[in-house]
Amino acid sequence: MTPPRESPVSARVREQRARHLRRSPVYRVAVAVAGFVVLAAGIAMLVLPGPGVLVCGIGLGLLALEFRWSERLLIRVTDKSAAVLERLRRKG
Secondary structure, X not given: OOOOOOOHHHHHHHHHHHHHOOOOHHHHHHHHHHHHHHHHHHXXXXXXXXXXXXXXXXXXXXXXXXXXXXXHHHHHHHHHHXXXXXXXXXXX
16 A cells, blocks of 8 residues: 655645754744744634635744644645635536
8 A cells, every 4th residue: 555645735844844943943933933923813814804814824834834733734724725726626
């Protein structure tokens, strides 16, 4: 049995994470704080005017550089989004 193929998004996230982990601790903390701020803003925009889903994705992308839970969530969200877009293309 062959292992499941890695999606292009997950491969890119893993590459960027490997580069990010070699950076200075100060830079890594700044990226993590920025990720949480952007994610919080995106969550707020889900009920307020603004592109909440997009901003949440950007926040998850920043957090995925530092935290595995965010990496897994980002990959799951992008895979599901790609599947939904594919279904919409086939219908329309």
